[in-house]
Amino acid sequence: MFSRKSSIIGLALLAAGMTAQAADWSDTSIGYRYGTKFAEPFNNNDIKKNIFSLTHASGYKYGSNYFNVDMLMSDNNDSPTVNGVPNKQSQAHEAYIVYRHTLDFGKIAGKSLAIGPFRGFGFTAGFDYNNKSGDGYQSKKRMLVAGPTVMMNVPGFLNISLLQLWESNEPATAAFRKQGRYDYDPHPMLNLAWGIPLGDSGFSFSGYANFIAAKGNNENVVQTKTKAETNIDMALLYDFSGIIGAQKNTFKAGVGYQYWKNKFGNDHNGAAGDGAFAKTPMLRAEYHF
Template identity: 60%
Template sequence: MIQQFRKCTAAIAILAAATGAAHAADWSDTSISYRYGTDFAEPYNPKDLTKHIVNLSHASGYKYGTNFFSADMLFSDKDDPSSARSKTGAHEVYVLYRHTLDLGKVTGKDFASPGVRGYGFTAGFDMNSKVDAGYNSKKRMLVAGPTVMLDVPGFLNVSLLALWESNAPYSTYTNSGFERYRYKTHPMLNAVWLIPLPVSAPLTFEGFANFIGKKGNDEFGGKTAAETNIDMQIMYDMSGVVGAGKNTFKVGLEYQYWKNKFGNNHNGFAGSGAFAKTPMIRAEYHF
């Protein structure tokens, strides 16, 4: 288990380096963050779960658009066990990458209009590896679709993306698994934002929202459900308190609302574990 986890983290480091070197950046922001909560949930598990999450993120802009890379390393408590006989918690690595081409920058034309800064095209991927007792999904997903960049303080981008998702789950309870299974291509309406709050304190409202359509039947033949995943934070820039540059150290409160997690209907066999309502504390270091 430890060897597999080390391989995942090594792959993340290589991918992060490749992402940073892909384009000569006009600007960049790299951060390491930590978040913690005690009300996480997993489908088919009725218990409230405690998780520690360490994240590495990188955002950058270049001549024709932007890159965003994120890697979560999630550590669960024993109620989300790492194997059928283990008393230790599950480990997961979840990697996400998005590239957005700015159509105005590519064509040299100004597409701005009232309320809109411009338009783009976004493509990327998600992938995970989780060492847990029940599912071990090995998710792989490609995404692509148009993006609207709204004219707000900070930024607010809204994308309509097609998702091509597959998994190859393996259960340590039954020592059995599936060949890689591909869901039906399905849509996702995505919003991502960072907006300074109109107050005297250095506060920002940040986060993302994913509204995901049904993706056909799962690998067991059951019907999937539409999924809502909203993750939002109020962050305070405490850099001035410690004598650091602006936006170096940030702390705040985070809340995640995740209904029908992974497309599992929370009114069905997946139960309450498919509906997470999770408050968290969060701290970030930007460099």
């Protein structure tokens, strides 16, 4: 169970974002990603996934909001396994939601706090939520996050946050469930999020990097220790808006790459196997409105 303190912190800051005044700026987009080398722990097969996303970012008087929902649709290699071989009777589907609200201390104080390489300072809180069906695990992740953020002085943005995570899960498969919802140990994550235009070239470099500490024992009936994980997802996109007669930064497309070592804290050198170490090139596209 999440601690009372963490719940109060998370809910208070989420309420601050939801009750904010009209946005000073906003950007909403729909996106598409496709790759054939996705990976899942305890499954050594390459998995094809189509991922559709809805993303919204906005800024208001005291800070900013970020919301993203991914709908992930796998091929039948992402299905329950027997001796490591998918039975291919189903295709997994997943919804993954991320929300972050950042209070900007400079905006609250009504003055710039920029110094040296730092554009500003703030505090970020939010949550992750997922629901997956059709595979052998059927994750139901719930996670609160909270911690300080620094905004770097770069073109576009680069935010660096040190977040505490309170995570739980309730997999449907009995082999992965001790009893009811399972709470991992609270643990820290260093998060980098960026979106940087590459001069006037029309290209932009965006993504995030999560460096996550181990979170205690796995929820398996026979428990093992989790491992620290590294999850880097990045994209190099070109602005094709002019070709379709749209305003600048309306339609972007290009390539992406995800590097995810010890996925979900599973040791890729242990029973989780190569599926716990994803190295996935992707095609990506975004339409902003």
